[in-house]
Amino acid sequence: MKKIVAWKPLPADVLSYLQQHVQVVQVDPTQHDTFVAALRDADGGIGSSVRITPSMLEGATRLKALSTISVGFDQFDVADLTRRGIVLAHTPDVLTESTADTVFALILASARRVVELADWVKAGQWQHSIGTAQFGVDVQGKTLGIVGLGRIGGAVARRAALGFNMKVLYTNRSANREAEEAYGARRVELPELLANADFVCLQVPLTSETKHMIGAAELRSMKKSAILINASRGATVDEQALIEALQNGTIHGAALDVFETEPLPADSPFLKMANVVALPHIGSATHETRHAMARNAAENLIAALEGTLATNVVNREVLVR
Numbered sequence: 001m002k003k004i005v006a007w008k009p010l011p012a013d014v015l016s017y018l019q020q021h022v023q024v025v026q027v028d029p030t031q032h033d034t035f036v037a038a039l040r041d042a043d044g045g046i047g048s049s050v051r052i053t054p055s056m057l058e059g060a061t062r063l064k065a066l067s068t069i070s071v072g073f074d075q076f077d078v079a080d081l082t083r084r085g086i087v088l089a090h091t092p093d094v095l096t097e098s099t100a101d102t103v104f105a106l107i108l109a110s111a112r113r114v115v116e117l118a119d120w121v122k123a124g125q126w127q128h129s130i131g132t133a134q135f136g137v138d139v140q141g142k143t144l145g146i147v148g149l150g151r152i153g154g155a156v157a158r159r160a161a162l163g164f165n166m167k168v169l170y171t172n173r174s175a176n177r178e179a180e181e182a183y184g185a186r187r188v189e190l191p192e193l194l195a196n197a198d199f200v201c202l203q204v205p206l207t208s209e210t211k212h213m214i215g216a217a218e219l220r221s222m223k224k225s226a227i228l229i230n231a232s233r234g235a236t237v238d239e240q241a242l243i244e245a246l247q248n249g250t251i252h253g254a255a256l257d258v259f260e261t262e263p264l265p266a267d268s269p270f271l272k273m274a275n276v277v278a279l280p281h282i283g284s285a286t287h288e289t290r291h292a293m294a295r296n297a298a299e300n301l302i303a304a305l306e307g308t309l310a311t312n313v314v315n316r317e318v319l320v321r
Helices: 012-019 032-040 078-084 096-111 114-122 151-164 177-183 190-196 216-220 239-248 287-306 316-320
Strands: 003-006 023-026 044-047 065-068 087-089 143-147 167-171 199-202 227-230 253-256 276-278
Touching: 003 012, 003 032, 012 023, 012 287, 044 287, 065 287, 078 087, 078 316, 087 287, 096 114, 096 151, 096 199, 096 227, 096 253, 096 276, 096 287, 143 151, 143 190, 151 167, 151 177, 167 177, 167 190, 216 239, 239 253
Parallel strands: 003 023, 003 044, 044 065, 065 087, 143 167, 143 199, 199 227, 227 253, 253 276
Antiparallel strands: none
């Protein structure tokens, strides 16, 4: 029977499913040497939120497939896995709707100052009718700029256009005809999007091209009234530039579910800013979605080991060898 390493706790039914097909070795990834030794003796692996470096795979000659319980795969050196002939699978579909919900929650929370004013009420400061000092800004009818109109971006566009009558601008490597026809989305270059959007929403993977794609120059090109929304990867934004832009009033605010360093350090300036909504990377964090992701990742892994996986493959070139 083939052997796999699981470096993240799995729901009981998902673990049972895996055990029907393979021997499962569960490891604590913080025990580095034990983790690496287990990988060297395994045919596959499943988990998330742990960086798997090339050095950790030296000597893992049996390893044929890794399955991440996430849509993002920046914890892996994909080129190295491809060179070794190791399939990398991910879960891009099952988290689309819950993550889009989180994105829109960030839009609404930042526009209407939900977190700030909830804390204000709990602190006992609501002692008379509110005035302009507590006003927010409208979401309905505004312009939403989506950087990266893939699955999640498309789901956000649907909520924006159909639910809030928003105009949708987007940038993408290729045109999204479905979003254009169904939601009136208009494809533009990034400078035009930044200059015209009331809300700029990042929905791109972290790559060498997207790292710090939003920096000081891009922030200066946005409206002073604009709000930056990031639920993709923290390093797509130059955080120091964003902090300065927020402090200087270059943009109105930011709503962030991801950061360059996670968990967010206790001394982060973001924590002291009233115009920042900061969440602990909860994009797909619902009971239903996380369970579906784990099941999907398990099915991906078994199919990869059996040589039948045709979808959800990051490095498809391995399949054609």
